[in-house]
Structures are given as structure tokens and as C-alpha cells.
Amino acid sequence: MPETAINVTGQLNTAELSFEDFKKIVIQDYRIAYESRQASLIGRREVLTGKAKFGIFGDGKEVAQLAMAKAFKKGDWRAGYYRDQTFMFATGMSNLNEFFAQLYAYPDIEKDPASGGRQMNCHYATRFVNEDGSWTNQAETMNCSADISTTGGHMPRLLGLAYASKLYRQNKQLEYLDKFSVRGNEVAFGTIGNGSTSEGLFFETFNAAGVLQVPMAISVWDDAYAISVPAKLQTTKEDISEILKGFQREKGSNGYEIYKVKGWDYVALCETYERAIALCRAEHVPVLIHVIEMTQPQGHSTSGSHERYKSKERLAWEEEHDCLLQMRKWMIASAVATEAEMDALEVTAKKYVRDVQKQVWAELSNEIVIEINEASHLIERLAQNLPEHDQLYEVIAELRNCIDPGRKDVVAAIRKALRITVKHNTAQKQELITWLASENIKNIKRYNSKLFSETQYSPLNVANVSARYYEDSKFIDGREVLNACFDANFERDKSIVAFGEDVGAIGDVNQGFAGLQTKYGDLRITDTGIREATIIGQGMGLAMRGLKPIAEIQYLDYLLYSINVLSDDLASLSYRTSGGQKAPLIVRTRGHRLEGIWHSGSPLGLILNSMRGLHICVPRDMTQAAGMYNVLLRGDEPALVIECLNGYRLKERLPANVGEFTVPLGKAEILNPGTDITVISYGSTLRIVMEAAVELEKLGISIEVIDPQTLYPFDTENVCGNSLKKTSKLLIVDEDLPGAASAYILQRVIEEQRGYYSLDVQPRTLTAKHHRPPYGSDGGYFSKPSLDDIIEAVYSIMNETDPHRFPSIY
Ligand SMILES: Cc1ncc(C[n+]2csc(CCOP(=O)(O)OP(=O)(O)O)c2C)c(N)n1
Ligand SMILES: [Mg+2]
Numbered sequence: 001m002p003e004t005a006i007n008v009t010g011q012l013n014t015a016e017l018s019f020e021d022f023k024k025i026v027i028q029d030y031r032i033a034y035e036s037r038q039a040s041l042i043g044r045r046e047v048l049t050g051k052a053k054f055g056i057f058g059d060g061k062e063v064a065q066l067a068m069a070k071a072f073k074k075g076d077w078r079a080g081y082y083r084d085q086t087f088m089f090a091t092g093m094s095n096l097n098e099f100f101a102q103l104y105a106y107p108d109i110e111k112d113p114a115s116g117g118r119q120m121n122c123h124y125a126t127r128f129v130n131e132d133g134s135w136t137n138q139a140e141t142m143n144c145s146a147d148i149s150t151t152g153g154h155m156p157r158l159l160g161l162a163y164a165s166k167l168y169r170q171n172k173q174l175e176y177l178d179k180f181s182v183r184g185n186e187v188a189f190g191t192i193g194n195g196s197t198s199e200g201l202f203f204e205t206f207n208a209a210g211v212l213q214v215p216m217a218i219s220v221w222d223d224a225y226a227i228s229v230p231a232k233l234q235t236t237k238e239d240i241s242e243i244l245k246g247f248q249r250e251k252g253s254n255g256y257e258i259y260k261v262k263g264w265d266y267v268a269l270c271e272t273y274e275r276a277i278a279l280c281r282a283e284h285v286p287v288l289i290h291v292i293e294m295t296q297p298q299g300h301s302t303s304g305s306h307e308r309y310k311s312k313e314r315l316a317w318e319e320e321h322d323c324l325l326q327m328r329k330w331m332i333a334s335a336v337a338t339e340a341e342m343d344a345l346e347v348t349a350k351k352y353v354r355d356v357q358k359q360v361w362a363e364l365s366n367e368i369v370i371e372i373n374e375a376s377h378l379i380e381r382l383a384q385n386l387p388e389h390d391q392l393y394e395v396i397a398e399l400r401n402c403i404d405p406g407r408k409d410v411v412a413a414i415r416k417a418l419r420i421t422v423k424h425n426t427a428q429k430q431e432l433i434t435w436l437a438s439e440n441i442k443n444i445k446r447y448n449s450k451l452f453s454e455t456q457y458s459p460l461n462v463a464n465v466s467a468r469y470y471e472d473s474k475f476i477d478g479r480e481v482l483n484a485c486f487d488a489n490f491e492r493d494k495s496i497v498a499f500g501e502d503v504g505a506i507g508d509v510n511q512g513f514a515g516l517q518t519k520y521g522d523l524r525i526t527d528t529g530i531r532e533a534t535i536i537g538q539g540m541g542l543a544m545r546g547l548k549p550i551a552e553i554q555y556l557d558y559l560l561y562s563i564n565v566l567s568d569d570l571a572s573l574s575y576r577t578s579g580g581q582k583a584p585l586i587v588r589t590r591g592h593r594l595e596g597i598w599h600s601g602s603p604l605g606l607i608l609n610s611m612r613g614l615h616i617c618v619p620r621d622m623t624q625a626a627g628m629y630n631v632l633l634r635g636d637e638p639a640l641v642i643e644c645l646n647g648y649r650l651k652e653r654l655p656a657n658v659g660e661f662t663v664p665l666g667k668a669e670i671l672n673p674g675t676d677i678t679v680i681s682y683g684s685t686l687r688i689v690m691e692a693a694v695e696l697e698k699l700g701i702s703i704e705v706i707d708p709q710t711l712y713p714f715d716t717e718n719v720c721g722n723s724l725k726k727t728s729k730l731l732i733v734d735e736d737l738p739g740a741a742s743a744y745i746l747q748r749v750i751e752e753q754r755g756y757y758s759l760d761v762q763p764r765t766l767t768a769k770h771h772r773p774p775y776g777s778d779g780g781y782f783s784k785p786s787l788d789d790i791i792e793a794v795y796s797i798m799n800e801t802d803p804h805r806f807p808s809i810y
Contacts, residue, residue, distance in 0.1 A: 033062035036086040038353035055302040060295035063323035067269035071277035079158035080191035082122040100360035107446035116578030123147040127580035133455020152199030160541015162188035162216035180546035195226020223294040228309040241290035263294035264326035450579035459635025467655035478622030479648040485626035488659020499526035500552025532561035543583035556591025557601040571613030592684035596775040605740025615639035627663030666713035674704035677729040692790040721753030728760040
């Protein structure tokens with residue numbers, strides 16, 4: 001018997017535990033691990049026989065996960081990767097039914113609560129957003145943030161999940177948020193493969209957690225490979241804990257506790273996790289648990305076989321060090337169970353897993369069979385008395401003969417039947433169309449919904465409040481308007497925090513937060529290291545745990561250093577969980593024209609194309625920005641706000657209700673009514689367009705200037721399309737690349753708003769040049785749209801429509 005025994009609540013407690021109880025616990029552990037292994041084996045077969053599309057499994061990693069599960073408590077969080085099924089089963093956060101449902105892409109959150117059939121298998125998540133959009137009580141549940149497939153991509157989020165515990169423990173004003181934390185006693189558990197520790201995100205997260213001293217426990221599952229690439233080509237010294245030794249805390253320093261343990265040694269693993277997590281939880285010391293000598297019995301995934309790249313010796317070693325085999329041997333040697341008892345357990349477990357798999361497949365297949373029957377019946381009815389009878393029967397036969405049919409086969413058959421009968425309009429055809437329409441609604445919900453949380457708490461539902469001004473309202477610097485807005489909101493809502501590079505002590509490089517750290521404390525307004533990806537991850541984790549973070553990226557150009565987190569993790573969160581999770585993070589940054597190649601960026605095309613799932617706000621001045629923050633801070637969806645870098649010192653009028661008034665998302669505004677041509681622009685170029693409007697007026701041209709204010713959502717009230725009905729001419733001005741954000745706006749206006757039908761002349765875009773803007777005023781003039789460029793672009797459109805009135809300038 002080992003020195004210590006473990007009970008299910010995670011405490012080591014030899015004194016109180018009888019040998020019989022101890023045996024029961026160990027046998028139950030082995031059963032979970034063995035069932036998990038069977039799930040991996042059967043799962044792979046299901047892919048190879050074509051019922052599932054792809055499989056990646058946690059075989060070879062089971063035993064360590066049993067140990068990790070014992071240390072995991074209610075309120076705790078996981079941010080991990082695709083090897084963790086045993087942990088999920090052992091904690092009860094998932095089960096075999098859900099495992100197979102996800103493998104088969106079962107599009108139903110009752111069956112696959114993690115993703116509603118949207119994610120590849122072994123991508124886990126617990127649901128913490130109720131159907132009505134409210135939060136569940138996270139302090140009473142074990143919590144799993146939603147996995148992503150990009151290796152290492154979850155590390156920044158892990159930092160935020162851990163950092164939330166620090167804020168909940170240290171900021172007493174947050175005690176009212178007891179649905180999210182019990183005085184910060186929660187640990188954030190991370191898992192990552194040995195190969196993925198080569199990613200920059202791992203190192204960035206690792207360092208940041210050491211600085212912040214947060215309860216973060218990273219387990220590295222080390223099987224010495226990353227697909228085919230061995231440790232020798234991945235990690236200096238082939239040993240991640242060895243090279244991270246400099247992070248080991250010492251007397252008087254911050255840092256980590258670092259543990260190394262073998263992945264097949266059940267007893268050592270249980271002891272290690274118990275010790276490591278107790279320290280992490282009590283003292284908020286981050287810990288690294290490097291679990292070595294893990295294996296991959298079936299190789300990396302269903303995409304290939306590891307016999308291709310592992311030596312015979314390695315394969316033999318893996319077989320011998322299979323963690324289940326080792327645990328089994330130890331159980332027999334220490335009289336936990338006899339060989340015969342183990343055999344019996346394994347037979348029962350094998351059958352149980354097989355039965356679950358068959359049941360889940362049958363449930364999904366039955367749903368499809370019902371739809372096939374209904375569709376076939378309707379197509380049959382349609383076929384009666386039509387000359388295309390035989391063709392339609394062929395469609396039915398094709399549908400009925402499909403191997404492992406899916407919903408796409410049903411819908412495709414109907415669409416084909418409708419094409420075949422395009423010349424007829426019978427009652428039966430209408431029936432079929434109606435049935436298809438009702439299936440379409442269901443399929444949209446299954447496959448296309450929840451890009452945003454879409455709840456009653458959406459920022460789109462925040463009540464409108466107009467800005468109020470007194471007669472003697474002051475004109476002050478734009479940055480002071482923002483400062484007043486943040487001040488009012490920090491006063492109103494204690495859960496708001498802001499952090500980023502230079503945000504704390506000096507109140508950001510443009511002083512939006514000036515003086516607020518002194519007023520609200522450094523737990524709420526906080527400086528960070530230069531680490532954009534983990535600034536976003538920090539915000540994301542906080543937002544998932546009920547706080548209201550504003551994560552600042554100092555300049556828009558540096559957003560690229562966090563784009564993986566923004567795009568893969570934050571933007572996809574609601575969609576990939578079918579609305580089961582949300583992270584209402586506000587990302588604040590500043591951009592557009594200033595000076596130099598890395599301080600004048602306006603890459604809105606890049607942003608729009610990579611961050612669907614975030615609201616994209618491009619306020620023209622600080623008052624508009626304040627109104628948007630007032631909305632976003634009251635909503636529950638993530639957003640990016642890009643302030644105008646060159647606008648902080650321009651004078652604006654301070655609204656009397658600066659912390660209350662709203663600028664609704666998606667509400668375009670006509671800044672200058674006009675009759676001849678519609679000019680759409682946003683951000684910093686708007687000011688120049690307004691100057692151009694004055695000059696153009698002198699040339700007898702009246703331009704209607706529209707500011708969409710947010711690019712996503714875009715002009716939900718068709719202000720642009722309606723303007724075109726009046727002017728019939730369109731110019732879009734921005735300082736992104738040619739064919740970037742301006743092309744997006746064109747698609748919205750010309751196609752979605754049907755602006756095409758109003759146009760008399762080809763629509764035009766005026767953008768920056770293809771290269772980045774060079775440093776210096778002349779560089780800016782020759783690279784970004786200038787006043788002259790705008791005037792000439794408008795004029796040339798007028799020239800094209802009426803050359804007599806507007807003769808060519810050149
Ligand atoms: C960012 C990113 N790069 C590459 C991949 C492709 N990929 C998927 S798994 C994998 C190997 C990961 O190895 P390791 O971290 O050791 O985990 P293991 O699968 O061995 O448990 C790679 C390269 C990916 N999913 N994401
Ligand atoms: Mg590996």
C-alpha cells in the first residue's frame with residue numbers, strides 16, 4: 001500500500017481511510033481510466049469506418065488525469081487541450097455519451113453540451129450561460145473553458161482565469177460576486193502537450209503568471225513527440241521543466257513551484273497533484289507539473305500512424321510503459337485487486353463503452369432516418385402525376401441508399417427535387433418547400449447561430465440615452481472626455497477593471513485613465529508587461545468569470561501580437577460553444593493616422609476578416625467612443641474599440657451625462673446632409689472628409705457624409721442605402737489598404753442594402769496605398785487619403801456624370 005491514499009474529494013487522508021475504502025477508490029479510478037481507453041479505441045474505429053470524420057484521443061495520458069481530477073474542486077477552472085477526456089470523465093464535467101455525441105458531430109446541446117456538435121472530438125467545455133443569457137453559479141460547479149484546436153492557443157486565457165482568483169481574493173469590493181468565486185480560492189488548471197510548449201504563447205503566459213503570482217497550475221503532458229517531431233527538435237535539453245528552472249521561486253522571490261513526475265506512476269502522481277495544488281490554492285503560487293514518460297498507444301490522431309516515425313525500440317518502450325498497464329500491475333502487486341477481478345472489470349467496462357457508443361449512434365441515426373422518411377414521402381407525393389416522376393424516384397433512391405446519411409443529404413435531395421420540378425407549381429411542391437423552410441430554420445440554429453451571445457443582455461439591447469449638454473458645457477481635450485467616462489463607470493460598477501501597458505501609474509499613454517489608479521487602486525487599473533497576447537487572454541479569462549475587463553492594446557499596430565487570441569479564442573467562443581460560454585471583453589486601442597510604419601496602421605480589413613464575433617467600433621472622436629463604452633460596459637458581448645490616435649487633444653464638449661449616454665452599435669449617422677454624392681467614412685478620415693465637404697460646396701458639390709460608427713454591426717438601419725436613393729453616387733474613404741475594409745463596406749451597401757439599384761455611376765473607394773505609411777508628414781500625404789485626394793475623388797465622380805458642369809481638373 002502506498003504511503004498515502006486519496007479520497008474522492010481530493011484530500012490525502014490515510015489516517016481515516018480503511019484499506020477497503022482505499023481499494024474502492026483506486027478500482028473506481030482504474031475503471032474510469034479503462035473506460036476512457038476503450039472510448040479512444042472505439043472512437044478511432046468509428047473514424048476509420050467512416051461514421052465520424054476525425055479522431056484525436058487521450059489514450060496514454062489517463063492516469064495523470066485521474067490524479068489531476070482529485071485535486072480539482074468546485075469553482076475551479078480548466079483550460080486544456082484534446083488529450084483530457086479522462087480528466088473530464090473523472091471530474092464528471094463530461095461523460096461517455098457526450099464523448100460519442102461530439103465524435104459524431106451531434107448538433108444538439110443536450111447531447112454535446114460542449115459545442116452542440118460544432119467542435120472536433122475531445123474539445124471540451126461546460127456551459128455557464130443559461131438559456132436566458134444569465135450566468136450560472138460558477139462557484140458551485142466545476143468549470144471548463146472551451147477548448148480550441150490550436151496548440152498553445154488556450155494559454156493566454158488560462159492566465160486570465162487564474163488572475164480572476166487573485167482579484168476576487170484581494171479586492172474585497174468584489175465579495176458581492178459570490179456566484180463566481182469564494183474569496184479567490186479557485187485554481188485554474190492548464191494542460192498542454194510537450195511540443196506545444198515551444199509556442200510563444202506558452203512562454204508569454206508562463207512569465208506573466210510568475211509576475212502576477214496567480215493560482216495557475218500548468219500540467220505538461222510529455223509524450224516526447226509532437227505528431228512526428230521528437231523532443232530533440234522541440235525543446236532545448238529535451239526537457240521543459242529543466243529549462244524553466246530559472247522560474248523556481250526562492251526565498252524572497254516570486255516564481256513557480258516546479259514538479260516532475262512519471263505519467264504511469266499513479267501513487268506519485270496523486271501525491272504530486274495533492275501537494276502542488278494545495279500550495280497553488282492556498283498561496284496563489286503558480287505551479288508547473290511536468291508529467292513525463294507518457295505514451296500514445298494509437299499514435300497522434302486518426303490522420304496517420306506513428307509506426308512511420310517511431311523506432312521499434314520506442315514503440316516497445318511505449319507498450320511497456322503504458323500507464324494503464326503499469327497501474328494495473330501496481331494494483332495487483334499491492335493487493336488492491338486480483339488479476340481475475342481486473343479481468344472482470346475490464347470485460348464489463350469494454351461492453352459498457354460499446355453499448356454507450358451504439359446507443360448514441362442509434363439516437364442520431366434515428367433522427368436522420370425520420371427526416372429521410374419525411375422527405376422521401378413528400379418527394380413521392382410530388383412525383384405523382386408529374387412527367388419527372390422517374391427522376392424524382394431516383395432522387396429518393398439515392399437518398400435512401402446513402403451510407404451513414406446526414407442532414408445535408410436530406411436537404412440536398414429536396415433541393416434537387418425542386419430543381420427537377422422547377423416548371424411546376426403544385427400543392428405538393430408547396431408542401432415540400434414549406435417542409436424545407438422549417439428544416440432550414442432548424443439547421444440555421446444548429447449550424448449558423450450564436451456568433452454572438454444574442455441574449456437579452458446583448459449591447460444591442462442596451463437602452464438608448466442621448467447625450468445631454470448644458471448651455472455652458474465645457475470644451476475640453478478629447479482624452480478628458482474619455483477620462484470622465486471611465487471615472488463614472490468605475491464608480492458605478494465595481495466589477496470593471498482596466499489593464500495594459502502603461503495603463504496603471506500614468507493612466508495610459510494618452511491619459512484616458514489618468515488619476516484613476518490613485519482613485520480606484522491598482523487592482524482595478526493596472527500596468528502589465530509588454531505582452532499583447534496575454535493582455536487579451538487576461539481579459540478573456542476575467543470576462544468569463546464575471547468581471548468587466550477593458551484590456552488595452554497600446555497601439556492598433558500591436559494588435560497583431562494578440563490576433564491569434566482575439567481571432568481563435570475570443571471571437572469564436574460563443575459560436576464554438578453554441579452559446580454556452582461568453583466573454584464580454586472590451587478591447588481598447590487607438591489607431592489610424594499618426595506617424596511611422598508601426599504607428600499609423602488602420603488594418604480594419606484584417607480585423608473584420610479575422611474577428612467576426614466581436615463588435616468592431618470605430619468612433620470618430622472621444623465623445624462617440626465614450627458613448628460606445630457606456631453601451632459595451634452594460635452589455636455581455638466582446639468588442640474592439642479603436643480610438644483616433646490623433647484626436648486626444650482636440651477639443652470636445654463634455655456631456656453632462658458622460659457615463660450614461662449611449663452611442664448605439666450599428667447606428668450610422670449622417671454628419672453632413674447632401675444631395676449629390678454619398679461619402680462613407682469612419683475614424684480619423686472623417687474629419688478630413690468633413691473639411692472636404694466645405695471645399696466641395698465651394699465647387700457646387702453637395703456631399704452627404706455618413707459615419708457608420710461601427711463596422712460590425714454595420715449600419716443596421718440602411719442609412720447608407722437610403723442615402724444612395726437620393727444621390728445615386730458612392731465614394732468610400734478609409735485609410736486601410738485598397739480592397740480591404742472599403743471592400744467590406746461596398747459589399748454591405750451595394751449587395752446587402754441593395755445600393756446597386758440606386759447607382760448611376762460606378763462606386764469608388766479611396767484608400768491608403770498598398771504599402772504601409774512611411775514616417776513624416778510628406779510620407780503620410782503621399783500614402784493616405786488627403787484632403788486633396790478626397791476632393792478630387794468626389795469631383796471626378798461628378799465629372800463622370802456631368803462633364804459640362806464639372807470639367808476635368810487635369
Ligand atoms: C498553432 C498550431 N500549430 C500546429 C497545429 C497542428 N498540430 C496539432 S497537434 C500537434 C502536435 C502537438 O504536440 P504536443 O503539444 O506534444 O501534444 P500531443 O499531441 O503530443 O499530446 C500539431 C503540430 C495546431 N493544431 N495548432
Ligand atoms: Mg506530445
